Amino acid sequence: xxxxxxxxxxxxxxxxxxVIAAVxxxxxxxxxxxxxxxxxxxxxxxxxxxxxxxxxxxxxLSLPESVYExxxxxxxxIHGFEKLQDLDLWMVQHLAxxxxxxxxxxxxxxxxxxxxxRMILDGDETAARQVFDSWASASAQWGNKNFFRKLRLLxxxxxxxxxxxxxxxxxxDKLNDPAFAKRMKAFASAATPGFDxxxxxxxxxxxxxxxxxxxxxxxxxxxxxxxxIETIMQLPxxxxxxxxxLWGLFHGSKQPVxxxxxxxxxxxxxxxxxxxxxxVTSVCLEDCFNMMPRTALPAFHGPNGEAYTLLPMxxxxxxxxxxxxxxxxxxxxxxxxADTLLVPTDAEGTPYDKGPKLRxxxxxxxxxxxxxxxxxxxxxxxxxxxxxxxxxxxxPWAGEAYDVSGQALALSED
Numbered sequence: 001x002x003x004x005x006x007x008x009x010x011x012x013x014x015x016x017x018x019v020i021a022a023v024x025x026x027x028x029x030x031x032x033x034x035x036x037x038x039x040x041x042x043x044x045x046x047x048x049x050x051x052x053x054x055x056x057x058x059x060x061l062s063l064p065e066s067v068y069e070x071x072x073x074x075x076x077x078i079h080g081f082e083k084l085q086d087l088d089l090w091m092v093q094h095l096a097x098x099x100x101x102x103x104x105x106x107x108x109x110x111x112x113x114x115x116x117x118r119m120i121l122d123g124d125e126t127a128a129r130q131v132f133d134s135w136a137s138a139s140a141q142w143g144n145k146n147f148f149r150k151l152r153l154l155x156x157x158x159x160x161x162x163x164x165x166x167x168x169x170x171x172x173d174k175l176n177d178p179a180f181a182k183r184m185k186a187f188a189s190a191a192t193p194g195f196d197x198x199x200x201x202x203x204x205x206x207x208x209x210x211x212x213x214x215x216x217x218x219x220x221x222x223x224x225x226x227x228x229i230e231t232i233m234q235l236p237x238x239x240x241x242x243x244x245x246l247w248g249l250f251h252g253s254k255q256p257v258x259x260x261x262x263x264x265x266x267x268x269x270x271x272x273x274x275x276x277x278x279x280v281t282s283v284c285l286e287d288c289f290n291m292m293p294r295t296a297l298p299a300f301h302g303p304n305g306e307a308y309t310l311l312p313m314x315x316x317x318x319x320x321x322x323x324x325x326x327x328x329x330x331x332x333x334x335x336x337x338a339d340t341l342l343v344p345t346d347a348e349g350t351p352y353d354k355g356p357k358l359r360x361x362x363x364x365x366x367x368x369x370x371x372x373x374x375x376x377x378x379x380x381x382x383x384x385x386x387x388x389x390x391x392x393x394x395x396p397w398a399g400e401a402y403d404v405s406g407q408a409l410a411l412s413e414d
Contacts (some may be wrong), residue, residue, distance in 0.1 A: 028334065030318070031318055034324055034326075034357065037355075037357075041325060044314070044350060044371070045343065046350075048343065049160075049336075050339065051332065051337070052341075053339050054087060054388075057094075061342070063280065066278050067280065067383055068098060070242070070276050071106065072276065073101070073232070073278045074251025074252040074322065075091050075248060075252070076246075076247055076248050076264075076382075077247075077248065078283075078310065079341070080230050081394065081395055082146050082393060082394050083252065083284070085147055085149075085283055085389075086393075087244055087282060087386065088246040089154070091246075092104065095158065100242065102166065102241075103242070104168065104170065104243075104245050105170050105202070105232075106173075107245065107251070108171035108172075109173050109176060110170075110172070110175075110205040110208040110209040110212055110235075111177070111212075112173075114171075114187055115129070116189065117149055120151055120155040120167065120169070123155065128148070129148075130180065131180075132397045134176070134177055138259065139293040140294070141293060143398070145396070146394050146395055148397065159171055168207060170201075171208065172232070173225055174212070174224040175224075188206035189202040189203035193235055195236075196237070207231065208232075212228070221395040225263065233273060234270030234272070247263065249281070254379045255374060255375055257375065258370070275295075276379060279383055281381075281384070283315055283386075284387075285389050286316045288312070288391045289312055289391065290312075291310055292326075293307070302402025304402075306399065306400040307396065308396050308400070310402065310404065312405050312408070314389070320364065321362075321363040321365045324362065329343070341386070343379040343384060345379045345382055345385060346383070349398070350379050351381075352377055357378075358378045359377055
């Protein structure tokens, strides 16, 4: 009997050791697979990847030609990272200088766009602050001080430009506060909507706001966004303009994600934009911290009911979540001494026209939570990917943030 018990314990111990070994080693299998196929990717990155730092962008930095040829350029992001606000500001200024883009076709309601234009064109922050107060009351990621500082920089940028070159917000998203929207009608432009001058540009929001107030409040976001953009494309002169804005990661894919059609894909079929939508995707890889609403997390809540949680969210952790091919990207960043890396996806000899690299992810989070899966390779869903690392989390507009790792706030103090 004793021998049987010892045998059971022996095999139980062996099984436990094997399970632990599997748990430790399993996430490294994709890393090993990437390493074995790194040659082609490394050669491609050596030829086409461009490393830079956002606080000192070289003047010769160029995006893929498809971006400059596009009518609408979308920078897509996972909300919550500070560096994306800096990248967005650079994109606005770069496209304005390179191709005269002046319309920020944003993931905002027409009412919010009117409020922001009051700030960046007229110097009145009152309505814009009300927008941020509303976001903060809902613990939304948009409610952050970094975004507001970006608006102030855009205001300063506009101050040095003639009226026909100033950046103007046009909001196409669903109204989230009809009462606020009706108050913004007091600032509506009386001009005819169009592209002739600054007043007619601002009047586009007025027309979109009137349309939005007449829609069913239960209509989906895309049931607002698509007709709003269709309205803009039908205005006289729309075909001579170019458009840009920062949108969420899903919206910016030109191919299906998890079987659904994102905004960029739909717009590429729309009259006036057909085949003329370009996407620059952003990914934060290493030492990246994210500001997440407390309500979005099943755990990791702060002990004092903090509205937000700051947590590490780099896409380079084999155990948590790792982007396939991340090792080659990080090496290219190291080789260039850069925290930002621009990678075109469809240059000659691209390794990103098939396979899992820069598309699929691995790690235990993927095993327990629905993964964000592109239904096509990078060369088809985006024109370029800008990789970042060492990003702080956004700073809440109001309320406290709980630092899960104890590292995010320390980084913010550097």
